[in-house]
Amino acid sequence: MSIKYGIAKAGIKPSGDYDILVVKLPESIYSLYLTQNSLPAAPVIYDKMVSQLNETIKAFVVNSGNANAATGEKGFQNAQEMAQIVAQELDIEKDEVLVFSTGVIGVQLPMDKVEKGLKTAIKNLKELQLEPASKAIMTTDSFPKYYQTKGIINEEEFFIKGIAKGAGMIHPNMATMLAFIFTDVKIEKELLDKASKLVVERTFNSIDVDGCESTNDSVLVVATGESNVQIDESNKLYFAKKLYEVSLNLAKMIVKDGEGATKLIQINVHQAQDKEEAKWIAETIALSNLFKTAMFGNDPNWGRILSAVGQTHLDIDFSKVKLFLGEFLLYSGEPIEFNREEAVKYMKENREITIDLYLQRGEEDWTYYTCDLTYKYIQINAEYTT
Amino acid sequence: MSIKYGIAKAGIKPSGDYDILVVKLPESIYSLYLTQNSLPAAPVIYDKMVSQLNETIKAFVVNSGNANAATGEKGFQNAQEMAQIVAQELDIEKDEVLVFSTGVIGVQLPMDKVEKGLKTAIKNLKELQLEPASKAIMTTDSFPKYYQTKGIINEEEFFIKGIAKGAGMIHPNMATMLAFIFTDVKIEKELLDKASKLVVERTFNSIDVDGCESTNDSVLVVATGESNVQIDESNKLYFAKKLYEVSLNLAKMIVKDGEGATKLIQINVHQAQDKEEAKWIAETIALSNLFKTAMFGNDPNWGRILSAVGQTHLDIDFSKVKLFLGEFLLYSGEPIEFNREEAVKYMKENREITIDLYLQRGEEDWTYYTCDLTYKYIQINAEYTT
Numbered sequence: 001m002s003i004k005y006g007i008a009k010a011g012i013k014p015s016g017d018y019d020i021l022v023v024k025l026p027e028s029i030y031s032l033y034l035t036q037n038s039l040p041a042a043p044v045i046y047d048k049m050v051s052q053l054n055e056t057i058k059a060f061v062v063n064s065g066n067a068n069a070a071t072g073e074k075g076f077q078n079a080q081e082m083a084q085i086v087a088q089e090l091d092i093e094k095d096e097v098l099v100f101s102t103g104v105i106g107v108q109l110p111m112d113k114v115e116k117g118l119k120t121a122i123k124n125l126k127e128l129q130l131e132p133a134s135k136a137i138m139t140t141d142s143f144p145k146y147y148q149t150k151g152i153i154n155e156e157e158f159f160i161k162g163i164a165k166g167a168g169m170i171h172p173n174m175a176t177m178l179a180f181i182f183t184d185v186k187i188e189k190e191l192l193d194k195a196s197k198l199v200v201e202r203t204f205n206s207i208d209v210d211g212c213e214s215t216n217d218s219v220l221v222v223a224t225g226e227s228n229v230q231i232d233e234s235n236k237l238y239f240a241k242k243l244y245e246v247s248l249n250l251a252k253m254i255v256k257d258g259e260g261a262t263k264l265i266q267i268n269v270h271q272a273q274d275k276e277e278a279k280w281i282a283e284t285i286a287l288s289n290l291f292k293t294a295m296f297g298n299d300p301n302w303g304r305i306l307s308a309v310g311q312t313h314l315d316i317d318f319s320k321v322k323l324f325l326g327e328f329l330l331y332s333g334e335p336i337e338f339n340r341e342e343a344v345k346y347m348k349e350n351r352e353i354t355i356d357l358y359l360q361r362g363e364e365d366w367t368y369y370t371c372d373l374t375y376k377y378i379q380i381n382a383e384y385t386t
Numbered sequence: 387m388s389i390k391y392g393i394a395k396a397g398i399k400p401s402g403d404y405d406i407l408v409v410k411l412p413e414s415i416y417s418l419y420l421t422q423n424s425l426p427a428a429p430v431i432y433d434k435m436v437s438q439l440n441e442t443i444k445a446f447v448v449n450s451g452n453a454n455a456a457t458g459e460k461g462f463q464n465a466q467e468m469a470q471i472v473a474q475e476l477d478i479e480k481d482e483v484l485v486f487s488t489g490v491i492g493v494q495l496p497m498d499k500v501e502k503g504l505k506t507a508i509k510n511l512k513e514l515q516l517e518p519a520s521k522a523i524m525t526t527d528s529f530p531k532y533y534q535t536k537g538i539i540n541e542e543e544f545f546i547k548g549i550a551k552g553a554g555m556i557h558p559n560m561a562t563m564l565a566f567i568f569t570d571v572k573i574e575k576e577l578l579d580k581a582s583k584l585v586v587e588r589t590f591n592s593i594d595v596d597g598c599e600s601t602n603d604s605v606l607v608v609a610t611g612e613s614n615v616q617i618d619e620s621n622k623l624y625f626a627k628k629l630y631e632v633s634l635n636l637a638k639m640i641v642k643d644g645e646g647a648t649k650l651i652q653i654n655v656h657q658a659q660d661k662e663e664a665k666w667i668a669e670t671i672a673l674s675n676l677f678k679t680a681m682f683g684n685d686p687n688w689g690r691i692l693s694a695v696g697q698t699h700l701d702i703d704f705s706k707v708k709l710f711l712g713e714f715l716l717y718s719g720e721p722i723e724f725n726r727e728e729a730v731k732y733m734k735e736n737r738e739i740t741i742d743l744y745l746q747r748g749e750e751d752w753t754y755y756t757c758d759l760t761y762k763y764i765q766i767n768a769e770y771t772t
Binding site for chain 2: 036037038039040069070071072105106107210211212213214215287288289290293294296297299302303304306307308309310311312313314315316318319331333334335373374375377378379381382383
């Protein structure tokens with residue numbers, strides 16, 4: 001069997017749009033990454049439990065419109081019940097089903113509606129199609145997010161494809177980043193875990209919209225093993241690169257769709273002492289409100305970038321630092337002359353902006369993706385009151 | 387002699403306003419707190435050096451309009467030269483003078499103008515007056531910040547008074563928090579350091595406007611010893627409370643004047659396991675853009691507060707947590723009913739908002755002060771391009 005999906009309009013979203021997605025899988029190994037937030041949503045707690053019990057899954061379910069977060073014992077029971085209903089309808093075990101939710105927090109799920117929706121979705125299961133599946137998990141997303149690629153190993157094809165959602169945190173409480181990635185390679189769990197951990201760290205864990213971490217963030221990577229491609233030590237890098245391609249494209253779509261964003265900004269930190277330091281510096285720049293507003297204002301304001309770097313309190317020698325905005329060298333150990341007019345033009349004319357920071361203190365690098373901070377972000381998050 | 391001040395319009399600020407302040411002191415002990423940013427401005431580097439050489443000072447100088455930051459070796463020489471000019475004019479030693487700067491970064495000081503300004507200021511030295519002195523150190527501040535109090539110990543009076551500046555970070559590069567506090571008590575350096583460290587941690591180090599740390603932040607506490615009050619173990623708490631009063635009032639003025647701010651928000655975290663944890667939680671809420679926009683939007687959105695708490699990744703038991711907005715209990719271990727209309731009214735009608743978070747996991751507390759995130763913050767920081 002292949003990967004099937006079913007969607008339904010259960011009425012959880014006030015808009016009446018699709019809000020239930022059920023995915024039926026062949027028995028598949030999987031890697032799962034859940035939010036580190038200490039207020040995890042009920043489905044996150046449930047999935048963590050399942051993943052400790054069971055190395056394979058046969059289905060997962062997502063509802064949008066309600067995050068089932070901060071909902072206490074009742075919320076946990078509801079997450080369990082969602083798994084139970086799906087298991088029963090598909091004639092599989094409850095602990096072969098993962099559950100994901102996104103939407104409003106602090107409100108109990110309308111379980112009667114959820115149950116009807118799950119049954120409808122399962123009645124209409126068909127071959128996985130990325131676009132409609134990705135639409136069913138949207139909340140404030142302004143466009144559906146999906147991406148696919150193929151690979152060939154020893155003349156045998158395999159696919160990696162995925163869907164994602166997320167656009168920053170939203171009213172009334174928060175949005176969430178969810179990503180589901182499917183591949184048909186044969187791979188051992190240990191190798192899948194290893195590859196996907198590296199990839200998730202460089203993609204979904206290296207993006208920012210507003211610095212706020214959700215209670216529901218989850219990334220699931222599933223390998224059905226239905227192709228004739230066996231991933232092993234000899235080809236794991238090739239596989240990891242394909243997985244990176246899919247993950248990065250999905251992650252960048254989330255940033256591009258950041259609430260109110262007008263620009264996608266790629267921050268490359270080079271020549272750090274270690275990866276942790278490189279990531280920390282890139283992230284500190286990415287999270288700076290002053291940097292983000294300067295990007296919105298098309299202001300090649302290198303002082304805000306360097307002062308954000310300094311906020312790490314690392315003993316960086318700024319007399320060795322070089323900073324580029326696109327192709328423009330803005331700072332080279334000291335303030336230098338640069339063509340400000342052209343630099344501003346570069347910012348105004350490009351939807352994607354690149355920052356390159358050379359530290360000259362090591363050989364490690366990291367890239368972080370962020371967006372600008374705009375009037376519209378304030379509007380989205382302040383004007384719509386509960 | 388008492389504390390004298392002189393101000394001048396040196397022409398460092400494009401506006402032509404006062405931009406030089408010289409303060410002449412009796413030989414005074416002092417405590418100094420400088421930014422931890424790893425790109426410290428030239429005067430910060432200079433002052434650090436002086437404070438290692440010398441336990442007393444006889445003067446300090448502040449220029450506004452130029453931060454002398456990211457200015458390399460030349461900038462350091464200029465900071466030294468400022469001290470040298472003041473020392474020469476006042477007939478004291480160079481290493482008895484501290485230097486502070488605030489304003490644009492990455493631009494060398496116009497030393498000819500600075501020199502003239504310093505000489506003018508010193509020619510016109512007179513008895514310290516807080517209002518004009520605080521005006522001379524303003525950058526984007528919308529009002530001058532000063533505060534004074536008196537104390538009586540054994541029927542002898544002493545004063546504590548101070549000036550401050552800061553309003554968030556500003557164009558073209560950054561603003562800075564500067565605070566100068568004066569007292570005439572007799573006190574040993576060790577005791578002054580101890581008292582002021584505690585006070586600074588609970589005041590100037592517990593405020594936020596936009597999460598961005600400046601390269602120039604400095605707090606100076608000076609004790610002239612000219613009163614008849616000796617501070618010792620028996621009365622140090624009384625002195626510390628007075629110092630706290632002055633520091634807290636100055637710190638709150640800075641938050642109130644936060645760029646674009648319409649509200650001052652006091653976040654009280656109670657019943658934490660230790661002080662560090664209490665401060666970390668309060669700070670994480672204070673820095674959340676989602677929280678800050680909800681405050682601007684008069685939205686009693688407890689989910690954004692709790693998810694910010696969760697972002698600390700501490701193992702908090704949320705079934706024990708109670709959250710108040712003003713007098714309104716919004717969350718008590720689970721979502722509860724509250725009078726939303728009245729809570730919104732409280733937010734709309736008050737310029738100062740209080741959040742109280744009870745954790746039930748210990749006995750320590752911390753208070754952090756922040757402001758909301760508004761359209762005007764975006765305007766100030768994005769629209770005015772270099």
